Amino acid sequence: MPDAVHRVTIKEIARRCGVSPGAVSYALNNRPGVSEATRARVLQVAAELEWVPNRAARQLSAARSETLGLVLARSAQTLVEEPYFMGFVGGVESVLSERSYALALQVVADLDEELLTYRKWSAERRVDGVIVVDLRVGDPRIAVLRKLGMPAVLVGDPTLADGMPCVWTDATAAMNAALEHVASLGHRTVARVAGRPDFGDVWIRDRAFDLATHRLQLAARIHHTDYSAHEGATATRAALAEYPRPTAIVYDNDLMAVAGLAVIQGQNLRVPEDVTVVAWDDSPLCSITRPTLTALSHNTVGYGAEVTRHLLNALTGAPPQAHLYSTPLLIIRESSAPPAAPPR
Amino acid sequence: MPDAVHRVTIKEIARRCGVSPGAVSYALNNRPGVSEATRARVLQVAAELEWVPNRAARQLSAARSETLGLVLARSAQTLVEEPYFMGFVGGVESVLSERSYALALQVVADLDEELLTYRKWSAERRVDGVIVVDLRVGDPRIAVLRKLGMPAVLVGDPTLADGMPCVWTDATAAMNAALEHVASLGHRTVARVAGRPDFGDVWIRDRAFDLATHRLQLAARIHHTDYSAHEGATATRAALAEYPRPTAIVYDNDLMAVAGLAVIQGQNLRVPEDVTVVAWDDSPLCSITRPTLTALSHNTVGYGAEVTRHLLNALTGAPPQAHLYSTPLLIIRESSAPPAAPPR
Structure with missing residues (x-):
């Protein structure tokens, strides 16, 4: 499909909305610079006209997949059972949804499969960057991600991150x-x-x-x-x-x-x-x-959101840094009391 | 990168593992036909050699993204708060992780954005198929997905599905x-x-x-x-x-x-x-x-798993069908009793 066809389509949407083709492009790519009302109108007209991005747009967006990746080398049951992960993924989505990014979520058996997933995603340009959880001591993922040139934010302590961008709690x-x-x-x-x-x-x-x-x-x-x-x-x-x-x-x-x-x-x-x-x-x-x-x-939703914001910042060229998100706060409830028997 | 280079790499892994190149290919593509032990060994050697799929493999896998899509036109907070969704997503992942598929999860503001996401995913071949939740009466997504030729399984009653494959509970x-x-x-x-x-x-x-x-x-x-x-x-x-x-x-x-x-x-x-x-x-x-x-x-984890299996079957050409997953079972607990006052 030649580029000209694409221009006609964007032009067509622009004409029907009474805005500039640039504004249509901003709206369709979810970039700032158009009002919410204009954006809504453009999306509606694009839907009515059954607008589909053409190949040129696809190539452009191949450079930016507008997808972040999260690999979980744990049981899928973790997602169901652990409130931490529900909160964290919810926080990630809360930031991504504002920018129309998707999250590629993949559950794998172990770190070897996780590394293979990163190689595949990198080769196929499937994600713009990854969020790395469950940091290990001497984590093998750091060297692989560096070699692949894959933007990443590690969720964990700077002592484990070897200079990679990380977000941590004390x-x-x-x-x-x-x-x-x-x-x-x-x-x-x-x-x-x-x-x-x-x-x-x-x-x-x-x-x-x-x-x-x-x-x-x-x-x-x-x-x-x-x-x-x-x-x-x-x-x-x-x-x-x-x-x-x-x-x-x-x-x-x-x-x-x-x-x-x-x-x-x-x-x-x-x-x-x-x-x-x-x-x-x-x-x-x-x-x-x-x-x-x-x-x-510990605000796990906020933590997921903060990590995601840092990764998106890293994609725009922000220098790698370690960011202390918070210190978990002790909330004393009914399960705390002095021991009944004298200390033994 | 010419195809020959790819064969050499696969051959190299095969030589080191003492298996056939075909077995390596099966293992790397997570297809049946090799033992778990062989698969583990191939993945390990592939990781050691820093094997990356070449362009031919990429084009092959572009036809199959090995990713399913799930768009949620609700607040991201839903993922955090509603046990139903975490159970459902956990069930989806439990099936996908067996096949090394990823889930593209995207939270959007409304159905218009959801439709735009499908158009984008279809144009960019980002997903092999989609799981459609929160069916509406006279759902506009059905016609759009049909027109795009996007394989889909709807989560909901056949009376809402207009002949599309669906999985439902009574x-x-x-x-x-x-x-x-x-x-x-x-x-x-x-x-x-x-x-x-x-x-x-x-x-x-x-x-x-x-x-x-x-x-x-x-x-x-x-x-x-x-x-x-x-x-x-x-x-x-x-x-x-x-x-x-x-x-x-x-x-x-x-x-x-x-x-x-x-x-x-x-x-x-x-x-x-x-x-x-x-x-x-x-x-x-x-x-x-x-x-x-x-x-x-209602086994929400099992529901997510069943829906995913049906979508994967649909991808291999299974005819569209409506599948009753289960009837939720009434579990009577402490919150049930006769009314204290006489019926008014």
Whole structure:
């Protein structure tokens, strides 16, 4: 289809709307510079005329796919179960929808498949950039994305990002707040039900937990899981079987905290009298349980939105930078209390 | 890049893996015919060699984008708040991840933008097919998708699908079960807090509600909303202000049911003694409230998976058909009881 045909079509829409062809182009490409009313009118007329972008426009837009990519090397069930991911994806979409960008969401089995997905997306120019989650210590994705020249924003701590743009929350400060809270209530033995030890965020939280429990002279133990409700329950049973039994448990996500609550109550232990429960990634789940759960509250929707804004900025040539989004805030609810028995 | 270079690369991987080039091709394209072990080995070697599909492969895959599209003409917040959507998207991903397909997820303001997205995706061959949700009565998307020749599966009743492939659940049977349940408890005045009246599913449920309440001789009223917690609360307040006050309320989603429960309890009315509450789209939310909520239980993850399988089948040339996925099952929980006062 020659370019001239395209001009006629844009011209046709412009003529019917009584605006310039440039304004039509702005409106159809969702760029600033036209009023909302004009944009709505142009979209309506374009729909009436069944306007389709021609090949020249396609080539132009091939340079810009107007799609960002997010690969998740976890079970698809994560999307269903973990409020963190729902919030995060919702936040990503809240920013993308303003700019008519799509999100390419792909669930894969492992990092090898994730790397292959990036190679494929890069070769086929399917995405303009990617959001990288679940950073590992010494993450192999960083070198591959650099080599591919694929714009990316990493979701995680700058110590894991090797100079790539990243957006992070201060997990160390948050962990300190949680442990100072349980120590001030009089707890002396605490457990941490953590995510996967190869995940950088978990590694940072583990280190913060070790340092803070040492400083606060708390007996402490970490149980690693895959973040699922099932392993959260299993880790809770393991923690409760220890001697001395921990009187406070800090969980790496709210799904495991809710599963752990059921295990604790199922063993005829009371929350908070016998066991204080603290969750991470506060979601509506934490306010709906009985008792409600003390949590490190974190605006996951805002986090997803902020990460997306940073990636879009990076696409316009903003220099790589590490951006601290927030420090999760400790929200004290019904699941916190001094231990019933004297510290053992 | 000439085709020969591509053969050399595939050959190189084949040589290192000790398998045939065909097996490598099957493994890299995620087609059946190679063992999981071989596939894993091929992916690993491909990653080590930094294999990138060449232009010929790109053109081949341009015919197949290995991406399905889902446009959501609702607020991005829907993804965060509504368990239905996260379950549905999780179910879609559970099938796509097995085949290394991506999902292009785009949130738009309205149907006009949705139609424009389909035109763009079609022109740019960005997706192999689309999943269409929130069917309307006389849905304008059907004609556009037909004209574009875009493979699609509609999520909704065949009466709305105009012969297009669709996957549906029997909302009429489910509504009958819910109303027979409240009638058998002795309720005589019921309210329905419904979704958007222009949505086909809501229209079908409205009709089923009218017919069943007439048959069961129940006084009845419908309050329409946008499905949000906020409008669910407002509609509940409106329902409770009526005379005679309804002693049972049936909600169109669990988010509104939970919001409604808070409104009812906030007016010092008891659930279930003063008001029986029934939710649709049973999610973990319904089991976590006090009291737990009677719900029309519906496997939303399985629904998303089934719709996706049907679309993938349609891509291989399966004839269009309407497929009944299930009838939501009434799960009776603590929020159901006979009305405290005698029927008025």
